[in-house]
Amino acid sequence: MDAIGTIRTPYKTKQDCPIQPVYTAGSSGRVEVLEQYAEGLKDIETFSHIYLLYQFDRADAISMVRSTFLDDTPHGIYASRHPCRPNGIGMSIVKLIRRVGNVLIVEGADMLDETPLLDIKPYIPKYDSIPAASEGWTAKMQWHQKPKGRE
Amino acid sequence: MDAIGTIRTPYKTKQDCPIQPVYTAGSSGRVEVLEQYAEGLKDIETFSHIYLLYQFDRADAISMVRSTFLDDTPHGIYASRHPCRPNGIGMSIVKLIRRVGNVLIVEGADMLDETPLLDIKPYIPKYDSIPAASEGWTAKMQWHQKPKGRE
Numbered sequence: 001m002d003a004i005g006t007i008r009t010p011y012k013t014k015q016d017c018p019i020q021p022v023y024t025a026g027s028s029g030r031v032e033v034l035e036q037y038a039e040g041l042k043d044i045e046t047f048s049h050i051y052l053l054y055q056f057d058r059a060d061a062i063s064m065v066r067s068t069f070l071d072d073t074p075h076g077i078y079a080s081r082h083p084c085r086p087n088g089i090g091m092s093i094v095k096l097i098r099r100v101g102n103v104l105i106v107e108g109a110d111m112l113d114e115t116p117l118l119d120i121k122p123y124i125p126k127y128d129s130i131p132a133a134s135e136g137w138t139a140k141m142q143w144h145q146k147p148k149g150r151e
Numbered sequence: 152m153d154a155i156g157t158i159r160t161p162y163k164t165k166q167d168c169p170i171q172p173v174y175t176a177g178s179s180g181r182v183e184v185l186e187q188y189a190e191g192l193k194d195i196e197t198f199s200h201i202y203l204l205y206q207f208d209r210a211d212a213i214s215m216v217r218s219t220f221l222d223d224t225p226h227g228i229y230a231s232r233h234p235c236r237p238n239g240i241g242m243s244i245v246k247l248i249r250r251v252g253n254v255l256i257v258e259g260a261d262m263l264d265e266t267p268l269l270d271i272k273p274y275i276p277k278y279d280s281i282p283a284a285s286e287g288w289t290a291k292m293q294w295h296q297k298p299k300g301r302e
Contacts, residue, residue, distance in 0.1 A: 001152060001238045001240075002237075002238070004237050004238065033229075037215065037229075037237060039215040039216055039227065040215040040216065040227040040228040040229045040230075040236075040237075041227045041229050041230070042216050042225070042226060042227030042230060043226045043227055043230040043287070043288050044227060044229050044230040044287075046230065046285070046287035046288045047230065047284070047285055047287035048283075048284050048285040048287075049281055049284040049285075050229075051242065053204075053238075053240055053242070064188065064190040064191040065190055065191065065193050074193070075193060075194045076190065076191040076192050076193030076194055076195055077191040078184075078188075078191045078192050078195050078201075078270075078271040078272070078273075079191075079192070079193060079194040079195040079197065079198065079273050080273065081272055081273070081275075085191075085270065086153075086155050086188060086191075086270070087152045087153070087155065087204075087269050087270055089152075089204055089240070089269060089270050091202065091204070091242075091272060093278070093279065093281065118238050118240060119229075119236065119237070119238055119240050120229040121229070121232055121242060122229075122230050122231065122232070122287055122289075123281065123284050124232075124284075124286060124287065124289055125281060125282055125283075125284045125285075125286060126286060126289075127244070128244065128279070128280075128281075128284075129279075129280045129281055129282045129284065130200055130244065130274065130276060130279075130280055131276055131280045131282060132199075132276075133198070133199050133200040133274050133275075133276045133279075133280065134197070134198055134199040134200075134276075135275060135276060135277060136194070136195075136197035136198035136199075136273055136275065137194050137197045138273075138275055138277075
């Protein structure tokens with residue numbers, strides 16, 4: 001797989017990164033799509049939210065069971081969003097503020113600066129919004145306040 | 152990237168496949184995770200819904216702007232979920248019925264039988280459910296009834 005672009009964020013180190021994009025509303029990111037793929041952005045501005053799929057290119061060694069940023073109990077990597085996973089694909093939902101040519105200005109980007117972008121998909125609430133889904137093991141965790149844009 | 156398993160569904164040809172997983176509630180799929188990754192499934196059964204990321208391994212040639220299954224108007228590939236896309240990563244949300252060792256029984260799998268699995272992520276409504284997100288260009292489309300499990 002080859003990057004189709006680059007995600008620019010204010011986060012230069014892992015310590016800077018927020019745990020999940022819902023905590024980052026207000027901070028902006030730039031999704032810079034390579035010119036040869038820019039045509040594929042047609043009509044993306046009709047969506048308020050998009051999925052970004054990207055490569056965790058600076059992740060540490062993979063471990064299949066590990067504790068997460070939320071608690072000290074080890075969980076399976078497939079029951080978590082931890083970056084150190086086979087294939088290293090990251091996924092974040094961000095709010096699309098506007099498109100300027102081949103660049104998307106987004107809110108809620110939680111990945112490292114210069115992260116390689118693999119794909120963009122529209123967030124379509126009829127498919128993707130499942131308020132009644134269970135929170136799983138994360139239900140016991142303390143959560144930050146739900147930010148603007150996720151009401 | 153290497154497959155971490157295989158997704159088994161009733162759909163042997165593209166013509167058999169439903170357009171989106173929300174239309175397939177009731178049909179079951181099996182997500183067969185390779186033994187060496189099975190440990191990573193620990194605690195996945197605490198979630199009611201999961202994301203499957205997979206390879207569109209039988210997609211046709213990529214085109215950056217094309218009409219979709221929903222209408223005849225051409226849209227950018229990044230404003231659609233069409234399989235013929237750079238990097239060919241598919242994403243579906245399925246309902247997790249149960250786990251049997253390294254196999255997940257799921258409802259709502261919409262991909263071709265024997266699709267290579269790349270990743271599994273838990274669906275966490277606090278991150279992932281955004282009922283107020285816009286439907287974008289799909290808002291004008293005729294939709295099928297919302298099935299069980301998406302209320």
